[in-house]
Amino acid sequence: MSGRDTVPGAPLLYLYRLKPGAGPEYDHAHEAVWPQMLALIDEAGIEDYRIWRHEEIVVCRLRMRQGFEATAAMLAASDIQQRWTASLAHLFEQIATESGEPLWLDEVFRFKARADS
Numbered sequence: 001m002s003g004r005d006t007v008p009g010a011p012l013l014y015l016y017r018l019k020p021g022a023g024p025e026y027d028h029a030h031e032a033v034w035p036q037m038l039a040l041i042d043e044a045g046i047e048d049y050r051i052w053r054h055e056e057i058v059v060c061r062l063r064m065r066q067g068f069e070a071t072a073a074m075l076a077a078s079d080i081q082q083r084w085t086a087s088l089a090h091l092f093e094q095i096a097t098e099s100g101e102p103l104w105l106d107e108v109f110r111f112k113a114r115a116d117s
Contacts, residue, residue, distance in 0.1 A: 006064065006067050006068045008064065008065055008066060008067065009047070009063055009064075009065070011061055011063050012061070012062050012063075012064070012068055013059065013060065013061045013104070013105035014059075014060055014103050014104050014105055015057060015058060015059050015103045015105060016060070016092055016094065016095050016103065017056055017057060017058075017092070017093040017094040017095075017103075018057075018058060018091055018093055019056070019091060019092065020056060020093075022056065022091040022092075023053055023055060023056060025091055026053065026058065026088070026091050027053065029087070029088060029091075030051065033084075034080070034084065036080045037080055037081070037084050040075065040080050043074070044064075044071050044074045044075050044078075045064050045065035045070070045074070046062055046063070046064050046065075046071060047063050047064065047065055048061075048062065048063040049062050049063075056093065
């Protein structure tokens with residue numbers, strides 16, 4: 001596991017790098033996510049999962065009912081997750097660091113308007 005956990009409901013962001021030209025196929029796969037995969041995402045406690053893509057860069061944002069570690073463990077134990085990941089593996093250039101850590105996105109700036117503005 002990563003050692004990077006979250007409190008319930010806190011957002012967690014990471015990225016993937018696709019192989020050159022793999023974007024359209026990646027998009028197409030996500031237009032038809034398997035119903036079993038969608039059920040697993042819900043069962044694992046993911047309450048909000050968003051993916052954005054710019055060329056070969058994919059950004060993912062999750063909010064989970066449990067922390068990341070518990071959610072990731074449940075997904076990793078699933079045959080459905082393993083098959084989904086294997087079906088897309090040929091599209092990825094990089095999904096983790098050399099040590100296996102996800103490619104985390106760390107917040108470096110935030111502006112939040114005051115409530116009385």
